Amino acid sequence: MDSTAVAEPEKYTAHRDAPFGLRFAQRPTSSIDLDLDLVSYDEEAQLAVARDGDRWVPLIDHRMSVTLQTSGETPREDEIYDKSST
């Protein structure tokens, strides 16, 4: 997988009041679009789970955990690109 980010300088710089730094905004090609139907939260275990075929497994044991695009409220780059487990 090529994980090099893709530059999109035109996305923001066309705006008259665009701050200088926005020209460096990029879309990383390696993050995944998380299908929220494939993840859930086990209230008893207090852990996230992910669908793996016809069963649910702890998210940390799922391949999706390698490159996870979260739905956090205030995500950082390193939060979105989470490589905590495979």
Next chain:
Amino acid sequence: MTVLVLTGRLDPTADLVVTELHRRRVPVFRCDPADFPGRVDVAAEFRGAGWTGWLRTPHHTVDLGAVRSAYFRRPGPIAVDTGPAPEWATAEARGGFGGLLQAVPYWLNHPGRMTHAEYKPVQLAAAARAGLDTPRTLVTSDPDAARRFVAELPRVVYKAFSSTVRSDDGRRFIYTSLVTPADIDDGVRHTAHLFQEWIDKEYEIRLTVVGDRFFAARLTGRSHAARIDWRADYDAIEYAVADVPADVRRAVTALLAGLDLRFAAMDFAVRPDGRWVFLDLNPNGQWGWIEHETGLPIKAAITDALTTPPR
């Protein structure tokens, strides 16, 4: 004792710690303060000797008196968006529910200290005071000042204070980028910008510190993008475990004591002569992928810290 874990539901890094706490048979109470009130509720009473009461979700209840430590990961903000006066209700929720959380005796890390330490101007100055080498840095909204700074140094990078930006079609990331004087334009006027001396380096170090335990990973970028900012090309990074020089260890210990942090993820550039130069500190940085890539036992250290807090 119970460990309180404050984070969102989708946080695989917190899952690692919760799983380890389960394995050690340590009671855990996990919740997202953003769910207060409704999915998280509280009742606490003060009778002169500390707060007693409970905190509960639909599936778990914890005795507040049993909570000895809290792991502040990535919770959502406390906010009440219903009723006739949501701003007032939010302020009340933060004062009451948030105030009770603040009364937990041991934090990794205390959210107030993290807020302070996240400011790059604060951490750069603190790092220099602690004895670490630091790069020349300019924070400005003035294009002329930016142009002069960039022209004075052999190479300069632009670094965003916040590396993500929301957009109507998803998020974008702003990685550290090389700039020249010709690049600078009036766009600098529209907000604060940070320009920093580029450090010629052999490799970078991600140093994770938990209490007095140091976990250093050497990150060597094998692509142009990764050499400028390894976050831009994770697949081109080579990982190895590294030793921390004694002088760096002493300075980092002083830095974290000064910032009152018990955990930090820090980035260093290592020059060809072996000198470490402090670049950045994240008081709530990711560490799970470092453990995955290197085998460094960070999860165990965090769990140890949460289960054996100082009295």
